[in-house]
Amino acid sequence: MNQNRVMLLAFYNKKALGVRYLETALAKAGYEVRTVFYKDFNSIHPTKTTEKELALLREDIRRQQPLMIGLSAMSSMYLETVDAIIEMVRAEFRIPLVAGGAFTTMFPDYFLNRGVDYVIRSDGELAICRLADALKKGEDPRWIPSLCYHGEDGKPVLNEIGDLTNDIDSYGLPAVKCMNACFIEHDELVEGDPQLSTLSYEVIASRGCPFTCSYCCCCNLRRLLPKGIKGVRTRSVQSVIDELIEAKKQCKRIVFVHFYDEIFPSLPGWVDEFVEKYKKYINLPFTIWSHPNAVKAEVLQKLVKVGLSEVIMGIQSGSEHIRRDIFHRYETQEDIVKATRIIRESGVFWGSFDFMLQHPFETIEDLKESYWLAKRLHGPLELQLHGLNFLPGTDIVPMAIDAGYYTKEEMDRIMFASMEEQFGAYWHREVSRESDLWFKMIFCVQFKDLRKKVEAFESDPLPHAGEIDRLYARAQKYAKLRYVYKKSRIAAKRVKMKIVR
Numbered sequence: 053m054n055q056n057r058v059m060l061l062a063f064y065n066k067k068a069l070g071v072r073y074l075e076t077a078l079a080k081a082g083y084e085v086r087t088v089f090y091k092d093f094n095s096i097h098p099t100k101t102t103e104k105e106l107a108l109l110r111e112d113i114r115r116q117q118p119l120m121i122g123l124s125a126m127s128s129m130y131l132e133t134v135d136a137i138i139e140m141v142r143a144e145f146r147i148p149l150v151a152g153g154a155f156t157t158m159f160p161d162y163f164l165n166r167g168v169d170y171v172i173r174s175d176g177e178l179a180i181c182r183l184a185d186a187l188k189k190g191e192d193p194r195w196i197p198s199l200c201y202h203g204e205d206g207k208p209v210l211n212e213i214g215d216l217t218n219d220i221d222s223y224g225l226p227a228v229k230c231m232n233a234c235f236i237e238h239d240e241l242v243e244g245d246p247q248l249s250t251l252s253y254e255v256i257a258s259r260g261c262p263f264t265c266s267y268c269c270c271c272n273l274r275r276l277l278p279k280g281i282k283g284v285r286t287r288s289v290q291s292v293i294d295e296l297i298e299a300k301k302q303c304k305r306i307v308f309v310h311f312y313d314e315i316f317p318s319l320p321g322w323v324d325e326f327v328e329k330y331k332k333y334i335n336l337p338f339t340i341w342s343h344p345n346a347v348k349a350e351v352l353q354k355l356v357k358v359g360l361s362e363v364i365m366g367i368q369s370g371s372e373h374i375r376r377d378i379f380h381r382y383e384t385q386e387d388i389v390k391a392t393r394i395i396r397e398s399g400v401f402w403g404s405f406d407f408m409l410q411h412p413f414e415t416i417e418d419l420k421e422s423y424w425l426a427k428r429l430h431g432p433l434e435l436q437l438h439g440l441n442f443l444p445g446t447d448i449v450p451m452a453i454d455a456g457y458y459t460k461e462e463m464d465r466i467m468f469a470s471m472e473e474q475f476g477a478y479w480h481r482e483v484s485r486e487s488d489l490w491f492k493m494i495f496c497v498q499f500k501d502l503r504k505k506v507e508a509f510e511s512d513p514l515p516h517a518g519e520i521d522r523l524y525a526r527a528q529k530y531a532k533l534r535y536v537y538k539k540s541r542i543a544a545k546r547v548k549m550k551i552v553r
């Protein structure tokens with residue numbers, strides 16, 4: 053065994069920020085890290101691991117002989133692959149397994165019950181190094197804050213989450229280039245960090261979200277934080293810029309940057325320092341996520357000047373009842389319309405707005421509300437229409453059970469179904485013809501010339517079903533063309549920014 057080597061596995065995510073932060077922490081503590089990016093993300097045709105891929109991992113573990121193996125399970129959507137790996141490692145090796153990540157933090161028992169030795173909840177930087185040290189020295193790790201393990205009676209013991217810090221800069225920068233990485237996909241193992249060839253770099257300037265949406269785990273993760281740890285922790289501008297400078301150096305093909313903060317920081321002073329340094333050192337188009345109650349004209353205007361090209365914002369439903377009582381989102385229709393107006397008037401090139409439609413809580417009247425609201429949004433806009441995925445650990449799950457839509461057993465079957473079924477449910481659901489038509493009309497209103505046409509059917513769509521189907525098919529083609537247009541405009545913007553510089 054190589055006492056100084058730790059293996060980390062990221063699932064369906066070549067950029068896996070969590071794992072990259074852990075690599076930095078472990079490297080600083082003197083460990084050599086073998087990072088395995090296990091399969092790529094594909095929301096349309098996701099596939100479970102193949103036997104060949106498992107065999108490739110098995111051989112790699114044999115070659116690397118790590119002190120321990122860390123599994124990063126951020127989401128519940130690909131657990132069948134994680135399960136297969138746990139089973140394989142348990143059957144063939146005696147190497148300690150430790151799991152962490154957002155989903156793991158909420159469900160440590162899931163992993164302990166499957167034979168994983170340890171779970172680390174919440175921030176892993178400090179705890180994983182302590183665990184590695186303890187294992188290396190043959191010491192008892194059970195005192196480590198945030199650690200979960202099997203008790204004497206075999207039952208899971210969960211230590212309190214602890215020793216986190218508000219100063220997340222102190223965790224260091226995520227490894228932009230993992231030093232000893234490989235990528236396993238399509239029955240092949242390719243050496244090297246798959247992020248290096250990326251066109252878009254993903255960064256997160258803060259951790260946490262102040263909102264409480266019932267279908268999202270962020271508030272549930274926030275509730276687990278110990279007293280004194282802020283729900284939203286923001287990095288210094290300098291730390292973010294240092295990471296992006298490194299990203300530009302390592303990833304030669306970068307065209308734009310995605311800020312994956314739940315809500316892009318707008319702290320006083322932060323944005324001013326950010327725009328100054330971003331322009332000077334980075335100068336790439338970028339996208340951010342926002343929220344109708346967090347959109348501020350003065351912030352967007354400043355960001356647009358240094359490359360902000362797209363704001364992605366959740367609207368989720370046009371029905372105030374669904375938003376407030378079911379989704380626990382308290383913005384009004386006016387707040388939403390105003391936010392889209394601000395985005396447009398601030399000069400942001402693209403606004404993408406997410407809706408979650410056709411779920412058990414929604415009536416046809418609620419769905420129609422989304423149609424009326426979509427017509428009021430300021431464009432040019434892109435509407436992303438999704439279904440509602442019930443994620444384990446979210447507040448909406450007991451709500452759906454209490455309302456009698458599912459039994460607990462049915463809900464568990466849905467939430468822990470195969471990834472193919474879960475992603476399938478994301479794009480396609482069984483609905484009435486009327487619901488289907490309203491959905492299609494919502495999709496059509498984002499395109500000017502189709503909007504006029506569907507408006508003619510809005511008093512009663514059913515008799516016009518065939519025409520609406522045809523308009524929808526056209527809208528889908530438009531959406532594909534728009535995608536190409538959007539990407540090429542952003543690439544052109546990149547070129548322009550380079551020249552103007």
Ligand code: B12
Nearest residue numbers: 064067068069070122124127128152153175176268269312
């Ligand atoms: C940014 C983000 C993304 C980005 C990821 C960008 C990237 N480069 O990694 C994108 C947009 C790609 C993404 C995609 C998805 N996401 Co996402 N995402 C997030 C978000 C907002 C922040 C994650 C993050 O980067 N945090 C910063 C890093 C530093 O923290 P971290 O990942 O938690 O890692 C720390 C600890 O967890 C721990 N840790 C992590 N791994 C390990 C491993 C070990 C061994 C140890 C000891 C510790 C440890 O240490 C790390 C450092 O402190 C979270 C919300 C949240 N609060 O976590 C949702 C979240 C994780 N995503 C979620 C979902 C559902 C998804 C998708 C399935 C969405 C979809 N339908 O396509 C995909 C799945 C992607 C995947 N393969 O995992 C859910 C998961 C809930 C669930 N039950 O499944 C969350 C919680 C949001 C929500 N809706 O509730 N996501």
Ligand code: SF4
Nearest residue numbers: 261263265268270314
């Ligand atoms: S605003 Fe977004 S990240 Fe925050 S709780 Fe709602 S869905 Fe989750």
